[in-house]
Amino acid sequence: METEPITPSTPRPVRRPALVQGRHELTFLHWPVEPERVAALLPAGTRPDTLDGVTYVGLVPFLMRGVGLGPGPGLPYLGTFCETNVxxxxxxxxxxxGVVFRSLDATRLLPVLMGRFGVRLPYVWSSMRLRRENGVLTYTCRRGRRAGRGPTSRVVVRPAAAIAQPTALELFLTARWGMHVPWHGRTVHLPNEHAPWPLHRAELLDLDDDLITAAGLPPMPQPPVSVLYSPGVTVRFGAPSTVRPTPAPGRQCPGRQRSPGH
Known part of the structure; x- marks a missing residue:
């Protein structure tokens, strides 16, 4: 079975968006991990996507703006909040x-409830803050609404030069055009569409994170191999489609997986 290539542009346009959201002031932190260490954490019908035999764990804090249903304008207050996802x-x-979210911490209760019960995503209501000072971004997150009750995360980065031509790895980690979600005993794929990410290099100044291990993933004792920043894009989500069961061994479709960007 051929795998669709990773490209900076959306491979399939979303003509009738079911959800629109603005993702801004993002930082992408990534660590390599062996596929077999995370395969059991993915929904049925999917497997770890790899680049040169390796898959990745991502920690992504950002500011959400203008979340809204359908093609109309998003909500100015309830639709704006900080989020961190693993x-x-x-x-x-x-x-x-696609992307599989292991956890999504957000500061607005209504989007958390809609995400958990409407889309079946593992949202958690948390205390978060994003501060920009002298060109440095500081993201803080404390799960739950009381001090000392849950895991925390602190990410401090300094965005640097814009990236004119992303590498194969940078495209692999950021140019994702859908997510896979468990849905009432089956797995669905939710496509999305947005402009190519405007990516920047970034310097990681400080990191203290418990969210990755709280999401059931192995500890990441080494620094991330990729640190990126983006001012953001507007994302349009389409209608879900069911993921067909993976063929049994010996009955896979012929063909080879394409390399990202080819």
Whole structure:
């Protein structure tokens, strides 16, 4: 089964968006991990997506703005909040690459409830803050609403030069056009569409994080191999489609996986 290539542009346009959201002031931190260490954490019908035999764990804090249902303008207050997600990378039996969220911490209760019960995403209501001072971004997160009750995260970065031509790894980690979600006993793929990410190099100044291990992932004792920043894009989500079961061993579709960007 051929896997769809990773490109900076959306491979399939979303003509009738079910959800629109602005993702701004993002920092992408990534660590390599062996696929077999995370395979059991992915929904049925998907497997770890890999680049040169390696998959990745991502920690992504950002500011959400203007979340809204349908194509209309998002909500100015309830639709604006800080979020931090822990994510993995997946591919399904139809060759569609995606993201699997292990946790999503957010500061607005209503979006958390909508995400948990409407889309079946593992949202958690948390205390978070994003501060920009002298060109340095500081993201803080404390799970739950009381001090000392849950895991915390602190990320401090200094964005640097814009990236004119992303590497194969940078595209693999950021140019994702859908997510895989467990849904009432099956797995669905939710496509999305947005402009190519405007990416910048970034310097990691400080990191103290408990969210990755709280999401059931192995500890990441080494510094991240990729640190990126983006001022953000507006994302449009389309209608979900069911992921077909993965073919049994010996019955896989012929063909080879394409390399990202080719």
């Amino acid at each position: 994510r993995l990378y997946s591919v399904d039996g139809q060759g569609r690459r």
